Ligand SMILES: Nc1ncnc2c1ncn2[C@@H]1O[C@H](COP(=O)(O)OP(=O)(O)OP(=O)(O)O)[C@@H](O)[C@H]1O
């Protein structure tokens with residue numbers, strides 16, 4: 483059976499015949515071209531590889547079918563706000579069908595990195611970046627790619643739940659579709675709303691009040707509503723920036739369960755300050771650090787278990803054990 487979201491998105495794609503499309507957020511920043519000077523590469527935890535190890539993995543998935551799980555790969559990402567460099571040559575592979583956690587002290591560039599992964603960094607007027615973000619081997623910043631496609635395929639959930647408060651739960655879920663101009667039948671939309679709410683772990687709690695406003699839900703329910711809204715445009719990657727930091731422990735646990743269920747269909751990247759949460763939800767973990775006014779970079783990355791139990795860098799050890807940050 484064809485998935486209702488696939489039908490709707492396929493029709494939307496067919497309807498968009500302009501390859502350039504219209505950027506959601508105005509003019510794209512200039513890509514700053516910088517020489518590939520040698521920098522110490524980060525450690526990969528647990529496997530004792532040399533510090534010069536190249537971080538790209540999983541190339542077998544390059545060019546994978548678009549309906550399969552997606553791998554996201556950042557290559558040598560640097561970022562600036564005005565003259566200030568805030569990220570320095572960050573490379574990271576976020577494997578398909580896994581949860582990758584980004585950890586590190588405040589201000590080290592985690593949110594900036596996350597926003598670069600779906601082209602939201604360029605919404606900031608002073609922002610610039612260098613590097614590549616490959617979704618299954620294709621650069622989302624390539625001039626032939628539509629910015630709207632990047633943001634549809636790579637969805638984002640923010641720290642503070644941001645549903646449209648006066649809009650119904652039902653309309654909140656499909657609001658992303660409406661913004662992209664997709665028209666769908668009532669039955670299709672009903673199926674889509676139910677499917678996304680089930681996937682977001684909210685259906686049972688709201689099935690009898692879909693016409694009530696999204697703002698009437700609890701904080702944890704609102705966050706799951708935002709997840710459902712993200713899922714409605716059929717993303718292949720979901721970025722989550724501290725999605726539980728405003729939630730109580732029960733809601734947090736519910737979101738973590740939702741993440742565990744979603745990752746069978748969507749590749750997930752999550753920023754968290756909660757080390758227990760990183761350990762619980764993620765398969766892979768990357769530790770960011772910006773020491774003494776220098777731009778943020780990755781100190782170490784690898785399987786979460788190795789990062790927590792056998793990190794190669796003493797700064798990683800200190801951070802995951804709560805000694806700073
Ligand atoms: N819109 C902006 N304009 C100028 N500087 C910014 C902007 N957003 C972030 N920065 C700066 O970029 C650096 C990285 O910020 P970022 O928000 O990515 O850090 P973070 O690791 O997500 O921090 P936190 O854990 O506190 O959320 C910081 O020094 C911050 O002050």
Ligand SMILES: [Mg+2]
Pocket residue numbers: 592593594723
């Ligand atoms: Mg942040």
